Amino acid sequence: MCAFLALLRTVKTHKYCLHMKLSQFKFNLPESLLASEPSEQRDESRLMVLHKDTGKIEHKIFKDVLDYFDDKDVMILNDTKVFPARMYGNKEKTGATIEVFLLRELNRELRLWDVLVDPARKIRVGNKLYFGDDDLLVAEVVDNTTSRGRTIRFLFEGTDEEFRRNIEILGETPLPKYIKRKATPEDKFRYQTIYAKNEGAVAAPTAGLHFSRELMKRLELKGVDFAEITLHIGLGTFRTVEVEDLTKHKMDSEQFIITDEAANRVNRAIDDKRRICAVGTTSMRAIESSVSADRHLKPGTDWTSKFIYPPYEFSIANSMITNFHTPESTLLVMIAAFGGYENVMNAYEVAVKEKYRFYSYGDAMLII
Incomplete structure (x- = not known):
């Protein structure tokens, strides 16, 4: 009976999610909003803050992210490094x-x-x-x-x-195909996070592109902890979904590495009930692919083909930073699972109206 009541609660919570179809993630995205150049300064791109419990939206600059985190909160960073593929x-x-x-x-x-x-x-x-x-x-x-x-x-x-x-x-910097220009020497620097270490990705973990050295230092001085994990991003993340039934979509496998040190930092924050922020969908996929029986983060090296879609109960992070994604993409589907379908689709409607910049070099969203 308890199990049935729990399922019923899930059904009510996700009344829009039980039969989610790909077409529910369509929206009109003008081509002019696809960012083909990075912002002038990493931490001065725009930031939309979405409060998932209320649906409230705030409009900020990325460096304002500092105001939402406190001492002993943890940010989980994907330290994969893009190579000239x-x-x-x-x-x-x-x-x-x-x-x-x-x-x-x-x-x-x-x-x-x-x-x-x-x-x-x-x-x-x-x-x-x-x-x-x-x-x-x-x-x-x-x-x-x-x-x-x-x-x-x-x-x-x-x-x-x-x-x-x-x-x-x-080799050239592997800019996404939607960017029609040739890669430049600046792209080699800007299409890479400042904390990139472990080479092996053919696409950047783009939520991390907004972090400057100055911002990271200020977060550090505030007491925010960083847990660095690795997920080597392949092109499968961006592959078009070709089935209406989301349960039928298959993701390509990507390798991830979670060290003991990173797991310990995250697990301390879980036990202390701190804010834990997955920086990017790739960080989120990695940590959700390595959850222990007691809902803590497990260290290890493995491959994941996990596709996260609504309804989904997240185990590790209670906030996330992400870019604005394209219609009907696996990334948008994951964001909707985390922030709530109605909240996220409404936020995207606002983002288009307010001319936020989308995709790899685009603006950012903080979901808390």
Whole structure:
């Protein structure tokens, strides 16, 4: 009977969520609101504060986030580092230019990589690709994985350090496709959080882009603690949802690492009933993929394909910082699960009306 009453309470709480469909996350987003450039200063982008219990909305500047956190509160940061994953090579014989997007390294010793190629129809097993002047790197296609996916092997005899230096020279900052311009040297700095450490992401944890060194120092002086975890972001996070029934959508796996130190910091805050803020959807996915039986954060290294959609009971964080996401995206769906469907969709309506900037270089939302 207790279990039935608990379920009934959940049903009432999530009356809009029990049969959530993808089409419920549609809204009109003018293309002019997609941010193709970062704000002039990291911490001076706009900040919408959404109070999830009341639906109240405040309009602030990002550095005002300082006012919402106190001594011994914890912010969970994803310290993954974006590497220059977009490369351009030439196909042997024809010389055709091929975009090669490095997704993940499959075998360091053999220099095997999982990649996407464009245009894919021209690239078959056995083809060789040449990168850079004087063919700084050469790769051979060894397998077809999907319509655009390939496995390639770099034919390089030097050290791993030399190989990675060449990737750094040849690769571009992997700006999202909606940004139509070429990546610049500034993007290399701005499409990276200031606390990025562990290389392995092909997209930035964009909620963290708003933190400046000055703001982090001020938070630290106020007594706010930082727990650094790692989730290496792949392109699956941004993949289009193609099913109306959200329960049928499958996420790509992404690797996460939660250290003992990070888990201890978060768990102390849970026990002390402090504010715990997941900075970004990737931090939230990682921590919700590693919850112990007593609803604490478990340390460990693993892979997650977790897709969070309403109704969902969050175990670790009680607040979150996130950017504004595009219609019908997995990221918007997660935000609605955390902030409440009606609250979030209303907030997005306000954001469009008030001309907040959306997506990777866009403005931020704090949900408390």
